[in-house]
Amino acid sequence: MRSFKYAALLLALSPALAVAQTSLYSTNFSTGNLRQTLGDTVSTGDWVLASTKNVENAAGASNTNPSYATGAFAFGMAGTTSGFIEAQTRYTATPTSLTSIGEWVQAKVTFTSSSNLLAGGTSSSLAIGLYNAGTANPLAGLQNSGLTATNSSPYATGNAQTWFGYVGRLVPATASNQVYTRPVQVSDLTESASENQDLLFNNVGGGAYDYPSGVLLGQTTSTLAALTNAAQYTITFRITRAATDAYAIESNLYSGTNTSATALQAISQTTTGASYLTGLELNGLAFGYRQSGTSLATGITLNSVDITTNIVAAIPEASSYAALAGLAGLGFAATRRRRQA
Numbered sequence: 049m050r051s052f053k054y055a056a057l058l059l060a061l062s063p064a065l066a067v068a069q070t071s072l073y074s075t076n077f078s079t080g081n082l083r084q085t086l087g088d089t090v091s092t093g094d095w096v097l098a099s100t101k102n103v104e105n106a107a108g109a110s111n112t113n114p115s116y117a118t119g120a121f122a123f124g125m126a127g128t129t130s131g132f133i134e135a136q137t138r139y140t141a142t143p144t145s146l147t148s149i150g151e152w153v154q155a156k157v158t159f160t161s162s163s164n165l166l167a168g169g170t171s172s173s174l175a176i177g178l179y180n181a182g183t184a185n186p187l188a189g190l191q192n193s194g195l196t197a198t199n200s201s202p203y204a205t206g207n208a209q210t211w212f213g214y215v216g217r218l219v220p221a222t223a224s225n226q227v228y229t230r231p232v233q234v235s236d237l238t239e240s241a242s243e244n245q246d247l248l249f250n251n252v253g254g255g256a257y258d259y260p261s262g263v264l265l266g267q268t269t270s271t272l273a274a275l276t277n278a279a280q281y282t283i284t285f286r287i288t289r290a291a292t293d294a295y296a297i298e299s300n301l302y303s304g305t306n307t308s309a310t311a312l313q314a315i316s317q318t319t320t321g322a323s324y325l326t327g328l329e330l331n332g333l334a335f336g337y338r339q340s341g342t343s344l345a346t347g348i349t350l351n352s353v354d355i356t357t358n359i360v361a362a363i364p365e366a367s368s369y370a371a372l373a374g375l376a377g378l379g380f381a382a383t384r385r386r387r388q389a
Contacts, residue, residue, distance in 0.1 A: 072153065073139040073333075073355040080137075082116035086189030092141045097191035098245055100255035101131035104163035108345025114191070123191075124163060124347025125339060132195075132255070134175070134248050134336025135350065136208060138188040143180060143329030144357055146295070152288035153178060153330045156354045158305050159283070161275035164348040169341020170223035175248040176285040176299060177230055179213030180325075180330030183268060187245055195255035201242040204235040209244040211332050212325055215262065216285050216299030217248075218313050219270045227297045227317040227327060228262035231348055247334040265297060267319035271302070272313040280305050280351065281312075287330065295319045295328070307352070325364075 073093070080093045090096060097103050097114060105112040106122035114123035125131050144153050155178055166172045187207035194203070210232055217226045233244035239259040251254040275281060282302040290296040298316035302309040319325075333355065339346045 068356055068360075069356045070361050071354065071356055072144060073353070076119050076352045077116055077121045077350070078118040082114065082121070084114075085189060086134050088188040088213065090138075090185040090188050092138055092185070094185070095121065095135055096138045096186045096188045097133060097135055098186075098195050099125065099131065099133035099191055100193060100195045101125045101128055101133065102193055103133060103191040104345075104347070106160075106347035106349045106351045108163050108347045119351050121350040122162065124345065124348065127345045128339060129168070129343045130171075130253065130340045132249050132252070132336060132338035133191075134246070134334050136247060136332070136334045138181040138185045139330050139353075139355060140331045141183075141278070143182070143331040145329045145358065146287065146359075149289050149291060152286050153303060153355065153357045153360050154284055154286040155333055155335075156282060156284045156307070156356070157335050158280060158351045158353075160280050160349040160351060161277055162349045163277060164339075164344040164346045166220045166272065166336055166346060167274040167342070168339045168344050168346070170220050171252075171338070171340035173217050173219045173338045174301070175215055175217045175337070176281065176283055176335045177213055177215035177247055177333070178209040178285060178287055179230065179247065179332035179334070180327065180329050180332050181208075181211050184208070185256035186208050186332075189225040189244055190242060195246050197241050197243055197254040199240045201240060203242040204240040204244045208247055208332075209233045209235065209246060212297070212326070213328065213330070213332065214265075214287060214297050215248055215250065216297065216315060218272060218283070218299060218301055218315070220274060221271050223269050223270050225299075225313065225315040226267040227265040227299070227315055229265070229323055230262050231260055231325075233257055234259050247332075249338060252278040252338065263323040265319060265323045266315075268315050270313060279303070282306055282309065283335070287328075288303035290318055294323055295324065
């Protein structure tokens with residue numbers, strides 16, 4: 049009878065061991081590369097920067113450079129009244145499909161507000177998005193005023209131009225937090241600009257994607273204050289399958305290095321009609337900020353990025369196998385002692 053008890057215990061514990069959040073991507077920037085030069089080969093897990101201004105260090109000091117090191121992917125812009133910058137990665141070659149209701153993918157970015165984030169005015173913002181990147185890696189070399197509205201650009205097609213997904217935008221108090229789509233951009237005789245490589249800043253001005261513009265899912269009034277210099281924050285962005293023809297999109301900002309810290313701001317919206325993107329399979333990420341209003345030097349340091357899903361893996365992880373093997377061994381030993389007695 050004891051052997052049957054152990055077998056029953058194994059059966060009972062096996063699903064519990066298998067059901068867990070699955071990590072799709074995790075980095076503290078000790079691996080991967082920052083690709084900065086036009087023509088550089090960008091591989092899965094590499095990062096690029098794209099901006100309407102020259103990219104500087106995290107203090108926003110002129111004539112400096114971004115840096116990429118363990119726990120500190122740092123970049124910024126010198127004093128400007130309007131500009132934006134974003135980090136992009138195709139984080140995996142294996143996209144995740146949300147096929148069953150309740151399945152989700154979440155990006156979590158922990159960062160340090162290095163200099164004056166959201167302090168310029170109500171048009172400043174933090175933005176984060178998840179995308180269907182397919183097999184296209186982002187384009188290196190757009191970090192120094194590379195995003196423009198000038199037509200006949202050789203960088204209007206390919207790379208992130210073909211990505212599509214959803215974006216969450218968080219803004220200072222009294223302005224509107226938003227969730228909107230980022231559709232595949234079109235390059236033709238009407239428009240053929242490098243702004244087709246932008247993933248975050250939906251028609252805010254020159255250098256932002258606008259052909260076509262994103263569809264707004266909804267907006268809420270912000271109560272968020274400017275971020276504190278040298279303080280750490282965590283932002284999350286989650287896409288959940290809400291129905292056969294709908295996604296629920298939410299973004300949250302926390303004070304501190306994890307989601308158990310104080311919640312500062314949140315927005316949650318559900319797709320309807322034209323905002324529902326068909327064929328969405330997630331394997332691309334972008335995160336960045338816009339400075340607008342008072343001329344300020346700005347900067348940010350990314351500390352870590354984690355992308356997870358609640359979709360159950362087909363097989364247990366190694367730790368699960370160890371637990372199952374241990375229980376099996378106990379059952380075998382008990383059965384052997386009983387037979388020897």
